[in-house]
Amino acid sequence: MGELRLMKGNEVIAEAAIRCGCDAYFGYPITPQSxxxxxxxxxxxxxxxxxxxxxxxxxxxxxxxxxxAAGSGKRVMTSSSSPGISLMAEGISYMAxxxxxxxxxxxxxxxxxxxxxxxxxxxxxxxTKGGGHGDYSLIxxxxxxxxxxxxxxxxxxxxxxxxxTPVMILADGVIGQLMEKVExxxxxxRWTNEQVAEISGNxxxxxxxxxxxxHIITSLELDSSIMEQNNIRLQEKYSLIRxxxxxxxxxxxxxxxxxxxxxxxxxxxxxxxxxxxxxxxVKVGLIRPITLFPFPEKIIAEYAAKxxxxxxxxxxxxxxxxxxRLAVNGKTKVEYFGRMGGIVPxxxxxxxxxxxxxxxx
Amino acid sequence: xxxxxxxxxxxxQGVLSMGKILAYSGVMQDQEVAWFPSYGPEMRGxxxxxxxxxxxxxxxxxxxxxxDTAIILNQQSMTKFESHVKPGGTLIxxxxxxxxxxxxKDINIxxxxxxxxxxxxxxxxxxxxxxxxxxxxxxxxxxxxNVKKGLEKSLPERHHxxxxxxxxxxxxxxxxxxxxxxx
Numbered sequence: 172m173g174e175l176r177l178m179k180g181n182e183v184i185a186e187a188a189i190r191c192g193c194d195a196y197f198g199y200p201i202t203p204q205s206x207x208x209x210x211x212x213x214x215x216x217x218x219x220x221x222x223x224x225x226x227x228x229x230x231x232x233x234x235x236x237x238x239x240a241a242g243s244g245k246r247v248m249t250s251s252s253s254p255g256i257s258l259m260a261e262g263i264s265y266m267a268x269x270x271x272x273x274x275x276x277x278x279x280x281x282x283x284x285x286x287x288x289x290x291x292x293x294x295x296x297x298x299t300k301g302g303g304h305g306d307y308s309l310i311x312x313x314x315x316x317x318x319x320x321x322x323x324x325x326x327x328x329x330x331x332x333x334x335x336t337p338v339m340i341l342a343d344g345v346i347g348q349l350m351e352k353v354e355x356x357x358x359x360x361r362w363t364n365e366q367v368a369e370i371s372g373n374x375x376x377x378x379x380x381x382x383x384x385x386h387i388i389t390s391l392e393l394d395s396s397i398m399e400q401n402n403i404r405l406q407e408k409y410s411l412i413r414x415x416x417x418x419x420x421x422x423x424x425x426x427x428x429x430x431x432x433x434x435x436x437x438x439x440x441x442x443x444x445x446x447x448x449x450x451x452x453v454k455v456g457l458i459r460p461i462t463l464f465p466f467p468e469k470i471i472a473e474y475a476a477k478x479x480x481x482x483x484x485x486x487x488x489x490x491x492x493x494x495x496r497l498a499v500n501g502k503t504k505v506e507y508f509g510r511m512g513g514i515v516p517x518x519x520x521x522x523x524x525x526x527x528x529x530x531x532x
Numbered sequence: 533x534x535x536x537x538x539x540x541x542x543x544x545q546g547v548l549s550m551g552k553i554l555a556y557s558g559v560m561q562d563q564e565v566a567w568f569p570s571y572g573p574e575m576r577g578x579x580x581x582x583x584x585x586x587x588x589x590x591x592x593x594x595x596x597x598x599x600d601t602a603i604i605l606n607q608q609s610m611t612k613f614e615s616h617v618k619p620g621g622t623l624i625x626x627x628x629x630x631x632x633x634x635x636x637k638d639i640n641i642x643x644x645x646x647x648x649x650x651x652x653x654x655x656x657x658x659x660x661x662x663x664x665x666x667x668x669x670x671x672x673x674x675x676x677x678n679v680k681k682g683l684e685k686s687l688p689e690r691h692h693x694x695x696x697x698x699x700x701x702x703x704x705x706x707x708x709x710x711x712x713x714x715x
Contacts, residue, residue: 177552177559177567177685203571288571349594350552350567352559442592517597 174355180320180346183353184250184276185210187324188222192359193274194245195223197236201252202288203344204278208250220361230255234262234275241271242388244367244375246328250276252344253294254285256302263337264303267405268390270374272331274324275309276340278347281486281513289513290344292435293487298341299464299494306402308409310338310416311463313434317351319461325356330416332370334408341463343486345436345515418461419470423449427456429529430474432495433484434460436515441484443518448525455525463491468498480504480529484521487511504529533588535673536596540581540613541605546660549686551582554664557674557682558586568594579608586673603667605646607631620715624667634712641712642670649704658701665705676702 178186184207188196198208208226216222223240227233233249240247251259256277266273277298281291294302298311310330312323320342327338362370368377376386392398420438423445424430433441438459448455458474460467471481480503483492489507496505508524510516516524537554541547548569558565566585583599585591602613604625614634617623622640627633628647644666650659668674674682679702683695 175559177556177565344571345568345594348569348571350555350565351591352565436595440593440595443596444593446592515595517595518593519597 172354173357176353176355177350178317178353179206179348179350180314180317180342181206181278181348182210183317183321184324184340185214186355187321188248189214189216189220190356190358191325191328192220192246192361193222193248193324193328194361195225195236195240195247196249197225197227197233197240197247198249198251199227199230199233199255201255203280203290203347204250204252204276206347207276207278222361230258231262234259234266237273237275238262238266238269238271241266241273242269242376244371244377246272246332246362248274248276248324250278252278252280253282253291256294256297260297260303262303263309264301264305264307265390266337267303267307267309268305268401269388270335270405271337271388272328272335273337274327274331274340275337276342279341279343281511287513288344290436290515291486291511291513292343292437293490293511294341295463295485295487295490298339299466307405308412308464310334310336310412310465311341312338313341313461313463314346315435315438315459317346317349317353320346321353321355334412335374336408336412341435343436344513345439349436413465416462417465417467417469419467420459420461421470422457422459424456424458424474426454427474428454428479429482429525430456430458430478430480431482431484431521431525432458432460432471432491434463434491437484437486440516440518441521444521444525447518447522453525453530460491466494466498468494471495471498472500472502475499475502478503480506480532482525482529483507484516484524485509486515504532506532533586533673535586535601535671536599537584537586537601537603538581538596538599538613538616539584539603539605540579540609543578543580545580545605546657547580547605548582550660550664551584553679553682553686554584554586554667554674556686557679560678560681560685561674563587564589564591566591566594579606579612581609581613601667601671603663605663610634622670624663624670624709626663637713638715640670640714642666643710643712644705644708646705649708650701653701653704655697658697658704661698661701662705662708665702666709667705668702669706669709
């Protein structure tokens with residue numbers, strides 16, 4: 172068993188980055204995730220492993236530093252909160268287009284605009300439907316505990332390199348500020364140049380030998396017939412991800428007549444709602460999508476044939492509910508409940524919504 | 533066993549660090565723990581509060597609106613959180629600065645004069661540990677030996693010389709818990 176510690180979600184992102192052998196972090200401070208860079212700076216990993224930690228001049232600079240470093244086959248990450256992620260959107264689209272691996276952490280706060288520093292999940296659509304321009308998707312992981320904040324950094328890098336795509340960890344202010352027990356992995360070394368050559372030598376810009384073709388990392392292709400092929404290749408990759416990488420947790424669903432669907436910290440609140448409602452004799456379960464892209468549509472479609480209704484609980488105006496409706500395809504009722512602008516609902520509030528919208532509705 | 537606690541007072545009273553020590557002590561006792569603070573501008577003055585959950589089981593929601601125990605250290609927090617104690621639950625408060633004392637009849641009400649006792653101990657910074665002692669007397673959910681280990685874990689090494697003083701403050705709090713009403 173690894174080292175056990177009590178840590179904040181934000182701190183553990185930094186700790187996991189160092190321990191998994193990440194090569195570089197570029198970022199710019201913003202509440203409620205500033206502890207990520209603060210923790211990295213306090214650890215001074217550049218003295219131990221040579222990992223680069225740099226505060227860039229802006230989020231735009233950060234994401235393009237990530238682009239550059241990722242192009243050399245290194246494991247690179249950045250983190251921000253909602254407004255900062257909007258600034259990065261162009262760079263993220265470029266990375267998806269150039270098929271570059273990286274991990275991006277979004278510890279969401281309430282918007283739109285500068286909004287509030289309190290927790291929110293209002294960037295669901297931005298994370299899962301693009302955010303930047305063009306036909307691309309990110310793999311989106313939604314941690315619901317401090318342990319998952321740790322685990323998803325490691326998983327994020329694995330998936331990013333497996334599919335050559337940016338991976339987003341979509342957290343929020345609750346999970347970022349929450350402190351829980353976490354089991355840490357043992358320190359792993361950074362990849363050596365030989366390992367980088369072995370893993371990414373067929374695409375990365377790691378120095379060209381006389382015998383091989385140039386590696387060009389770009390999203391630009393002015394010949395539309397080639398550009399269409401590039402798009403087809405990307406879409407095939409996303410199809411593969413859809414078929415291979417769906418992750419979810421189903422709690423108390425076996426005998427459920429109603430199912431709450433919630434991700435991240437909303438799922439934690441809804442777990443308590445399930446306990447409260449079950450004590451009252453209501454047969455309710457919880458499906459927690461762990462990957463938001465790929466969305467666990469198959470399991471929802473399966474339950475759609477069995478249950479009397481779904482309730483999507485989100486800290487936004489109702490975004491994931493649309494993906495649930497697509498999966499349910501009219502077979503049963505799908506309702507939404509949420510709070511916005513940094514207000515987080517309590518388990519009782521969700522239980523009342525469940526009664527009003529599904530049980531009596 | 534699950535104990536859902538809110539600790540609320542002014543920023544600077546040691547509310548968050550008291551919660552952290554309690555959470556660390558829970559870890560030392562092999563419990564599941566969650567510590568969730570109010571964050572934002574209130575860190576720079578104004579009210580601060582933290583939810584601490586100790587449990588033998590996996591913890592569901594870190595966001596709660598009903599608590600087994602409320603530890604209340606200023607009037608604003610009294611106004612805000614008295615109604616959030618579960619019926620049959622416990623409210624512990626320091627009467628210092630309280631103008632409207634708790635009035636509910638369906639909860640246990642206990643008090644500890646933390647601010648006064650801290651001054652008598654000659655170190656106002658012992659305040660939060662006196663209050664923690666009072667809590668542990670009212671709700672002995674954590675063994676004292678594990679609180680000691682929790683202090684060792686949560687305080688940086690350079691502050692370890694202060695652990696005996698902190699333990700003394702906890703004892704003072706335990707000895708000075710006053711019962712206002714029990715249900």
